[in-house]
Amino acid sequence: MIKGKAIQQNPAKPSHALGALIIIVYVFFIGLPLLALIIKTASSGSLLNVLFSSTTLQAIKLSIITSLISIIIIVIIGTPVAYIISRSDSKILKILDIFIELPIILPPIVAGVAMLMAFGRQGILGGTLEQLGITIPFTTTAVIFAQIFVSAPFYIRSARISFGAIDKDLEDLSRTLGKSPWHTFWNITIPLTWTGLTTGIALSWARSLSEFGATLMFAGNMIGETQTMPLGIMTAMETDLNTALNLSLVLLMISVIILLGIHFLSSKFSRTRV
Amino acid sequence: MNSVHAYLEYSNDNFNLCVDIHMNGKDSLILYGPSGSGKTTILKLLLGLLHPSQGSIRIGEQVLLDTNSHISQPAHQRKIGYVPQDYKLFPHLSVMKNLTYGMPRPLTYDHADFLNLITDTLNITNLEERNVLSLSGGEMQRVAIARALAIKPNLLLLDEPSSSLDLELRMSVRNLIKQLHEEFKIPTIIVTHDQQEALALGTQMHVLQNGEIIESGEPNQVLGQPEKIPTASSIDIENIFEATVTSRDATNGITVCQYHDLNVEIPLYDIAIGDNINIGIKASDIIVATEKPSNISARNVFEVKVTKIYNGRSGIMLECYAGASHFSVQITKSALDELAILEGQTLYLLFKASSCFMLKP
Numbered sequence: 002m003i004k005g006k007a008i009q010q011n012p013a014k015p016s017h018a019l020g021a022l023i024i025i026v027y028v029f030f031i032g033l034p035l036l037a038l039i040i041k042t043a044s045s046g047s048l049l050n051v052l053f054s055s056t057t058l059q060a061i062k063l064s065i066i067t068s069l070i071s072i073i074i075i076v077i078i079g080t081p082v083a084y085i086i087s088r089s090d091s092k093i094l095k096i097l098d099i100f101i102e103l104p105i106i107l108p109p110i111v112a113g114v115a116m117l118m119a120f121g122r123q124g125i126l127g128g129t130l131e132q133l134g135i136t137i138p139f140t141t142t143a144v145i146f147a148q149i150f151v152s153a154p155f156y157i158r159s160a161r162i163s164f165g166a167i168d169k170d171l172e173d174l175s176r177t178l179g180k181s182p183w184h185t186f187w188n189i190t191i192p193l194t195w196t197g198l199t200t201g202i203a204l205s206w207a208r209s210l211s212e213f214g215a216t217l218m219f220a221g222n223m224i225g226e227t228q229t230m231p232l233g234i235m236t237a238m239e240t241d242l243n244t245a246l247n248l249s250l251v252l253l254m255i256s257v258i259i260l261l262g263i264h265f266l267s268s269k270f271s272r273t274r275v
Numbered sequence: 276m277n278s279v280h281a282y283l284e285y286s287n288d289n290f291n292l293c294v295d296i297h298m299n300g301k302d303s304l305i306l307y308g309p310s311g312s313g314k315t316t317i318l319k320l321l322l323g324l325l326h327p328s329q330g331s332i333r334i335g336e337q338v339l340l341d342t343n344s345h346i347s348q349p350a351h352q353r354k355i356g357y358v359p360q361d362y363k364l365f366p367h368l369s370v371m372k373n374l375t376y377g378m379p380r381p382l383t384y385d386h387a388d389f390l391n392l393i394t395d396t397l398n399i400t401n402l403e404e405r406n407v408l409s410l411s412g413g414e415m416q417r418v419a420i421a422r423a424l425a426i427k428p429n430l431l432l433l434d435e436p437s438s439s440l441d442l443e444l445r446m447s448v449r450n451l452i453k454q455l456h457e458e459f460k461i462p463t464i465i466v467t468h469d470q471q472e473a474l475a476l477g478t479q480m481h482v483l484q485n486g487e488i489i490e491s492g493e494p495n496q497v498l499g500q501p502e503k504i505p506t507a508s509s510i511d512i513e514n515i516f517e518a519t520v521t522s523r524d525a526t527n528g529i530t531v532c533q534y535h536d537l538n539v540e541i542p543l544y545d546i547a548i549g550d551n552i553n554i555g556i557k558a559s560d561i562i563v564a565t566e567k568p569s570n571i572s573a574r575n576v577f578e579v580k581v582t583k584i585y586n587g588r589s590g591i592m593l594e595c596y597a598g599a600s601h602f603s604v605q606i607t608k609s610a611l612d613e614l615a616i617l618e619g620q621t622l623y624l625l626f627k628a629s630s631c632f633m634l635k636p
Contacts, residue, residue, distance in 0.1 A: 170363050171363055174357065176349070177357040178422065178426055179352075181349075181351050193366070
C-alpha cells in the first residue's frame with residue numbers, strides 16, 4: 002500500500018532508476034576494458050622498458066608524424082571543400098557530399114584494396130606513377146594516403162555542418178562593411194565555426210592515429226617505415242603481450258591528450274575572441 | 276549630398292522585380308509594402324548581395340553597377356551602410372570591435388574622432404566594452420546603426436528599423452534616425468510596413484506590390500489619400516466602395532456619387548456622369564453622432580445602424596450599415612463609453628467631401 006502510494010506521488014522514479022541503470026551498464030561496458038588495459042599494463046611493470054625500445058619509439062614517432070601530416074592536409078583541402086558544399090545548391094555537389102562520406106562506412110580493409118587498385122603497381126595510376134619514378138604503396142606516403150582516405154570525411158562532415166549552421170547574413174554584413182570575402186572568411190566564418198572545426202580535427206586526427214586496416218593493406222607493416230602504433234600492437238600481440246599492452250596504453254594516452262587538448266584550445270579560443 | 280539613381284530588374288523562381296528609384300541627397304526614401312513585395316530584395320540588390328539581371332546603380336558620380344557596360348562593384352567596395360532588421364551584430368566580438376569592424380586598421384585620429392561623434396550621438400559610449408549578447412534590443416539597434424555609419428557610407432539602408440522594439444523605444448529610435456539623417460546628411464532608404472514609421476521618417480515614399488512600385492509620393496499624401504486601389508488595400512484604407520457619378524458641380528468643386536441608396540459628395544475629379552468609380556475614406560476620418568446634427572459644414576451626413584463593435588488595431592471599430600451601404604468607422608474607447616454606443620443602435624455618420632478620394636484600379 003505504501004509502495005503503491007509512493008509510486009503514485011512520483012511516477013518518474015522508475016524511469017529515472019532505469020535510466021541510471023542503463024548509464025551504469027554503458028559506462029561499465031566502455032570503462033572496464035580501458036581500466037583493464039591500465040591495470041594489466043601497470044602490473045606488467047615494463048612500461049618504461051617497452052616505451053624506450055627502438056621499435057616502440059619508431060612506431061610512436063611514425064604514428065605522430067604521419068597523423069600530423071595527414072591532419073594538416075585534411076584541414077587544408079577539407080576546409081574549402083566543406084565550405085563550398087555548405088554554400089552551394091548544386092545537385093552535383095550534394096551527391097559529392099554523400100560520396101565524400103562513403104569512407105566512414107567503408108570497411109578500412111576495402112579502402113586499402115581500393116587504394117592499391119588505384120595507386121599500386123597493377124593499379125590504374127600505378128604504371129604512370131612508376132614511369133615518373135613515384136612509388137606510393139608500401140611507403141610512408143602510403144600510410145599518409147590511407148589515413149587521409151579514411152579520416153578526412155570526419156573533418157569534412159563536421160566542418161560542413163558547422164559552416165551550414167552559421168548565419169550567412171553575418172558574412173553578408175561583413176562584406177557590406179567593406180571587408181573582402183577572404184577577410185570575412187577568416188574573421189567571421191572561422192571564429193563562428195571554430196568549435197565545430199576543432200571537433201572535426203579531433204575526430205579526424207584520432208581516426209588517423211587508430212587507422213589499421215587500410216594501412217596494413219596499402220602500406221604494409223614495415224618497422225620504421227610503415228608500422229604505425231596500431232600495426233605495432235597487432236605485431237606485438239603475436240609474440241609479446243606486454244609490448245602490446247604498453248603500446249596500447251600509449252596510444253590511448255595520446256588520443257586522450259589530443260581530444261582534451263583540442264577541446265581546451267577550442268573553448269579558450271571561443272572565450273578570448275569576445 | 277549624393278543623389279541616388281537605381282534601375283533594377285531581378286527574377287527568382289516565380290518572383291519578378293522591376294523598380295526605378297531616384298533620390299536626391301536630402302531624401303529619406305520609404306519602401307513600403309507587404310511581406311514578399313520585394314523591399315528587402317531591393318536593399319540586397321543595392322548592396323551587391325544579389326545580382327540583377329538588368330540594372331544600373333549610381334550614387335553621385337560613382338557608378339556601382341551597369342549591366343550594359345558589365346560594371347558591377349562587389350559588395351565590399353560599394354560603401355553602402357546596412358542595418359538589417361535583426362541587427363546581425365557579430366556575436367563573437369565586443370561592441371567596440373563590432374563598431375570598428377568596417378574601419379581601417381589601425382584607427383587614425385580622424386576615424387577615432389568620427390567614431391566618438393557617432394557613439395556620442397547614439398549614446399552608446401558606455402557600451403563599448405560590453406559583450407553584444409548582453410545588450411538589450413534598443414542597444415543592439417543603436418550599435419548596428421553606429422557600425423553602419425562608421426564606414427562613412429554614401430547611402431544608408433535601414434530594414435524595418437523599429438519593428439522589433441516596443442512602442443516607447445520605437446519613438447526614440449525614430450527621433451534618433453531623423454537626427455542622424457540631419458546630422459550626417461546621408462541619403463537613406465528605409466524599408467517598413469509601419470505607417471507611423473513611414474510618416475515619421477520619410478520625405479518620399481514608394482509603395483511596392485509584387486516587385487513593382489505601384490505608387491510614389493510624399494508619405495502623408497500616399498498614406499492619407501492614395502490614388503490606387505492596391506495601395507489603398509495595402510495601407511488598410513478601411514472603406515473602399517464602388518459608386519456611380521450622378522452629377523458634377525464644377526463651381527463648388529463637388530462630385531456627387533450614388534453608393535446604393537446614398538448620395539456621397541466627393542471632391543471634383545475629371546470624370547463623366549454615369550462613370551462607375553471607386554471611392555476611399557479612412558475609418559478614422561468619419562465622425563459619429565448619436566443625434567442628427569444640424570448646421571454643420573460636413574457634406575455627408577448619413578443615418579446608419581451599428582451592427583458590430585470590436586477592438587481594432589488603433590481603436591474601437593464600428594461596422595455600420597445604411598441599407599446596403601456599409602461603412603467601417605474608428606473611434607476611441609473614451610468616445611465609445613461617453614456616447615454609450617451599443618450594437619443595433621442608430622447613429623449618424625459625418626464626413627467631409629475632401630476626406631473622400633477617388634481610387635484608380
